[in-house]
Amino acid sequence: MFRKLLGFFVKFIVSIWLIPIGYLLFVLPREWWLTLVFSCNFPLIASYVFFGPIIASVIMVGAFIINILAILKILAIGASVFPFLMSLLLFIVVFFLLKQSDDARKYNLFSAQDEIKVLEGDTAILIKEEENLIQSIKANKDRLEKYKKLKYIQEGLKDHQVFSGKIRYILRNIISIFHQEKSIVLFLLKGGKFLRVEADKNEDMLIGEKDQESLYLQNFDEWVKVNKKALIISDMYKDVRFKVEEKEKMNIRSLISVPVFIKDELAGILRISSYEPECFNQEDLRFLDLIAEMIGKILEKEMYYAK
Secondary structure, three states, rough: OOHHHHHHHHHHHHHHHHHHHHHHHHHHOOHHHHHHHHHHHHHHHHHHHHHHHHHHHHHHHHHHHHOOOOOOHHHHHHOOOOOHHHHHHHHHHHHHHHHHHHHHHHHHHHHHHHHHHHHHHHHHHHHHHHHHHHHHHHHHHHHHHHHHHHHHHHHHHHOOHHHHHHHHHHHHHHHHHHHOEEEEEEEEEOOOOEEEEEEOOOOOEEOOOOOOOHHHHOHHHHHHHHOOOOEEEEEOOOOOOOOOOOOHHOOOOOEEEEEEOOOOOOEEEEEEEEOOOOOOHHHHHHHHHHHEEEEHHHHHHHHOOOO
């Protein structure tokens, strides 16, 4: 509080300094005139410090007038004006030195601000790169964990002798890797009929009825069957290529589907789906391709024939 009051008082004194100087120039004897003219430098300096160049320019004009009045008074009495001319010259030099110093200060300030902006930009880039690196490390760690589990699944197949047990074992473990609320379905093609093996996190089932209507392929499964290519759909509602029945919309929102081959012969379709959008990416698709390859080898070993 005291500091604010002191600052206000100093600014007030600087603002009215020239008024008493101008008054004293007319009431004091000439022995004081040079001192009064010289004292004009102080409000000029103080105004530059407290108010900036605009107010300082106003102060300069007022002080310049006082200097001219002092020179005129000296000429009127016939005394030497040399000291007053030197004082006026000093006053002008002080003003331009202040201006140059202020310009240099502003230049340094703007340069510092530009450097700060550049540093902030560099820092933002470094932070982004660090975030990307952390995400990449996390993604690679998750990918490594997936492939470790895949190796574990391959080793666990030795404990299952029955074909259906092997398929269920693979599907149940695969869906546990993808976790969340997803389900996995394997359609095995056999003589124009479909055998469906379906699993989720809690249970699985093997369906092989002759009723084709209950085991029909969805249009996106048909696309995989016909084109013999993998398919990924991020959001079924936005994908204009395929239509989904209303009853299926609650169960299928996003999916990945890959063909299963026995050598070059299409033997089935493996699909993972979720009722949430944007659940799968290209890495998931590559991983599911490996699973389809594993299932194809099991089918080949079991001498399974699609035709």
